[in-house]
Amino acid sequence: MIITVTGVKGGIGKTTVAFNIACILKIYKIVELDCHDSISVILDMRESEDFTLYAPKTKAALIELIADFMGDENEHIIIDCGGYDSDVTQTAIGAADLVLTPTTETLKDLNGLRLFNDVLNVVSDDMGHDVKAFVFPYKNHHAKRRFDTLEAYTKQLNRVEYCHAPIATNEKVNESDLDGKAVSEMHPTSKPAKQFEELAKYIRATTGIL
Amino acid sequence: MNKKLDALNNVGKKARLQTNEDERKPEKQYKTEKVVRGLNTELEKFYDEQISKDLYPNYTTFIRSAIYELAKKNGYK
Numbered sequence: 001m002i003i004t005v006t007g008v009k010g011g012i013g014k015t016t017v018a019f020n021i022a023c024i025l026k027i028y029k030i031v032e033l034d035c036h037d038s039i040s041v042i043l044d045m046r047e048s049e050d051f052t053l054y055a056p057k058t059k060a061a062l063i064e065l066i067a068d069f070m071g072d073e074n075e076h077i078i079i080d081c082g083g084y085d086s087d088v089t090q091t092a093i094g095a096a097d098l099v100l101t102p103t104t105e106t107l108k109d110l111n112g113l114r115l116f117n118d119v120l121n122v123v124s125d126d127m128g129h130d131v132k133a134f135v136f137p138y139k140n141h142h143a144k145r146r147f148d149t150l151e152a153y154t155k156q157l158n159r160v161e162y163c164h165a166p167i168a169t170n171e172k173v174n175e176s177d178l179d180g181k182a183v184s185e186m187h188p189t190s191k192p193a194k195q196f197e198e199l200a201k202y203i204r205a206t207t208g209i210l
Numbered sequence: 211m212n213k214k215l216d217a218l219n220n221v222g223k224k225a226r227l228q229t230n231e232d233e234r235k236p237e238k239q240y241k242t243e244k245v246v247r248g249l250n251t252e253l254e255k256f257y258d259e260q261i262s263k264d265l266y267p268n269y270t271t272f273i274r275s276a277i278y279e280l281a282k283k284n285g286y287k
Contacts, residue, residue: 058229059222059229063215063218063219067215070214070215084226084227085225085226085227086222086225086226086227086228086229087221087222087223087225087227087228087229088222088229089222089225090221090222090224090225091218091221091222093221094214094217094218094221094222095214095218119225122224122225123221126217126220126221126222126223126224127214127217127218127221128217178277
């Protein structure tokens with residue numbers, strides 16, 4: 001199974017989500033497509049060497065890598081994309097069994113979501129089938145419960161689906177990064193840790209195989 | 211499955227950024243470039259020697275800045 005964490009705008013939290021979800025779901029194979037090496041830096045800080053990191057340098061290498069995981073219910077991999085629309089990003093989207101996209105409700109990020117929806121339309125056309133992404137609120141205030149703007153906006157877009165699994169970020173998430181750990185490993189009782197667990201439950205329920 | 215793989219070969223041609231396969235960075239060797247891993251002691255030394263505590267009263271803020279500096283010192287781009 002292939003889970004792709006993506007979006008065409010930078011700074012929305014893709015890498016943090018990919019890494020934290022990988023730790024909770026115990027998917028220790030990650031593909032880094034972000035040219036900023038974000039996952040690499042986190043893994044460089046990690047004491048245990050439980051992860052295998054792949055950084056394919058060509059689209060052909062990416063396809064060769066993910067071919068082993070396509071259609072295999074027992075082999076899982078997470079792909080962390082860069083915050084831009086590229087040929088390798090679109091390939092990772094096309095190959096995915098599940099596409100996850102974090103976002104805030106800011107004007108800039110909602111516009112990014114609109115552009116991302118356009119990309120999903122292009123990939124759907126190229127693949128010959130519907131490709132959808134699950135969008136969930138990220139980096140929100142810890143007390144915020146409702147995300148009406150985001151929920152309403154996603155209804156106007158044909159390729160994204162709102163997923164009510166909000167994750168608030170705080171310093172505990174950043175501190176965990178510095179030790180190369182997921183927040184669920186370093187601060188398991190914290191609110192972000194519990195919210196990442198909720199997102200993981202949603203992924204399990206959606207995929208049914210994890 | 212082969213049909214999906216065939217389709218993937220055609221995906222991405224309309225993307226804004228077309229990666230130049232000859233110019234993309236070499237594959238990163240995980241764990242071979244120990245850029246910032248295990249450098250807490252060095253971070254503190256760096257903090258004491260080079261950075262004013264007045265400038266970075268918050269340790270976390272300092273660490274973020276120092277990681278960037280250390281990464282540059284280690285040739286990490």
